[in-house]
Amino acid sequence: MKQQLVIAVFLFTFQTVFGHLNNVCTSYSAYGIKLVDPKCSYNSDLFSTTDIIIQNHGYPMEQYTVNSGNRFYLNIFRIPYSPIQPNLANRKPIFLQHGSLSNSDLYVLTGKSSMAMRLSDMGYDVWLGNNRGNFYTSSINGEDKAERSYWNFTLDDMAIYDLPPVFELIANVTKKPGELIYLGHSAATTEGMIYNIRMKDHSKKHIKAFIFVGPVAYINNTPFMKILRILVKLGFNTFGARSRVPTEICSIDGPSWRICVDVFDLFIGPDNNNFPPEQLPFLVSGGDIESLKTLNQLVQIVDSKHFQAYRNKGDLSTTFYNLSDVTIPTYMIVGKDDALATYDNAVRMLEELGSKHKKLYAIEKYNHMNYFYAKNLDVAFNPLLDDALDRIGKL
Numbered sequence: 001m002k003q004q005l006v007i008a009v010f011l012f013t014f015q016t017v018f019g020h021l022n023n024v025c026t027s028y029s030a031y032g033i034k035l036v037d038p039k040c041s042y043n044s045d046l047f048s049t050t051d052i053i054i055q056n057h058g059y060p061m062e063q064y065t066v067n068s069g070n071r072f073y074l075n076i077f078r079i080p081y082s083p084i085q086p087n088l089a090n091r092k093p094i095f096l097q098h099g100s101l102s103n104s105d106l107y108v109l110t111g112k113s114s115m116a117m118r119l120s121d122m123g124y125d126v127w128l129g130n131n132r133g134n135f136y137t138s139s140i141n142g143e144d145k146a147e148r149s150y151w152n153f154t155l156d157d158m159a160i161y162d163l164p165p166v167f168e169l170i171a172n173v174t175k176k177p178g179e180l181i182y183l184g185h186s187a188a189t190t191e192g193m194i195y196n197i198r199m200k201d202h203s204k205k206h207i208k209a210f211i212f213v214g215p216v217a218y219i220n221n222t223p224f225m226k227i228l229r230i231l232v233k234l235g236f237n238t239f240g241a242r243s244r245v246p247t248e249i250c251s252i253d254g255p256s257w258r259i260c261v262d263v264f265d266l267f268i269g270p271d272n273n274n275f276p277p278e279q280l281p282f283l284v285s286g287g288d289i290e291s292l293k294t295l296n297q298l299v300q301i302v303d304s305k306h307f308q309a310y311r312n313k314g315d316l317s318t319t320f321y322n323l324s325d326v327t328i329p330t331y332m333i334v335g336k337d338d339a340l341a342t343y344d345n346a347v348r349m350l351e352e353l354g355s356k357h358k359k360l361y362a363i364e365k366y367n368h369m370n371y372f373y374a375k376n377l378d379v380a381f382n383p384l385l386d387d388a389l390d391r392i393g394k395l
């Protein structure tokens, strides 16, 4: 292990000094000799940022900073049009929101095949959101990240304070209020539903439909949740990081990747060998820091088996959310091997949602990240997403 660390540090230093060394490989085993193996190449998107990655691929990029009016500035990115679809008129706005431990990178990391660029090529006006606390956000009042109070926020705060000004900005720019499609992954689906329930008039005015990928109104008690519960008890402020170290270590060789993927699968469900080896460095490097209070809200949902607002210690009662109050048309896509957003929970959600238009699509052998990283994305996931978009287009 020590030896492997030395190699990782050496490669990292070498890479930093000389640059442009191979960092992705199309097979697991090639990673062991990635500097010379023809199955490996250099991908400049690795360890980059949303704005740069969009531009790397020849797409126009706009960046906006939104004042949430409650502690945080949020950076929002836009791909207004695609180089292969350059007309700006008649583009339907779509907002892509990441879940816990993530950021807007999620939607662009896989380049041309990423959800953001694919939707842009299909003619959508693509907007990428960021949740308070992550790499692309900052404190309005110069609060210190090392302080516990910096991380004092929940999914309710994001839904009530952060989403409304973002949607107002998008409406101001696009002049198409009410046409925005909200596509969220994981906790972004939770956030979207809370927004619909708590900000009823606002959401009705701004959002045309939800597309929920790996939807979370209810969650299973996975090993991940058990670890979070312990960290909450120990008094940690945050979980996760935006760091290149795990990727450098996992990328040492094939066996190290097998171990990393096995550990990952423990948290999100089996990947059924469906992760493309050349995308593994993005899967691992794409994480970000998350407030443990936010994650604790998910733990509370696990424990109560109800969709609920964050409950402070000492609160006499809990605010429960009723899915019958979610009324925006909702299209859900769930993997049958998703350990966090399970198929059974999605079925329960479908039953309870108040939306008049609602539909659940299931994909065999997909875990919680296969929606973004899968060899068979084009045949298993994309047709379902396109069907949902077609249906929304006819609403």
Ligand SMILES: *[C@@H]1O[C@H](CO)[C@@H](O)[C@H](O)[C@H]1NC(C)=O
Pocket (backbone or CB within 6 Å): 149, 152
């Ligand atoms: C956290 O924020 C809430 C308001 O959202 C406030 O009532 C509470 O005192 C804050 N707690 C800490 C530890 O800062």
Ligand SMILES: *[C@@H]1O[C@H](CO)[C@@H](O)[C@H](O)[C@H]1NC(C)=O
Pocket (backbone or CB within 6 Å): 066, 165, 166, 168, 169, 172
């Ligand atoms: C949107 O436009 C309205 C009216 O011009 C303005 O009051 C508001 O501040 C704008 N909101 C954002 C987030 O840009």
Ligand SMILES: *[C@@H]1O[C@H](CO)[C@@H](O)[C@H](O)[C@H]1NC(C)=O
Pocket (backbone or CB within 6 Å): 322, 323, 324
């Ligand atoms: C949610 O609301 C519906 C309709 O008002 C009601 O029938 C149901 O019992 C409520 N569910 C919960 C868990 O309160």
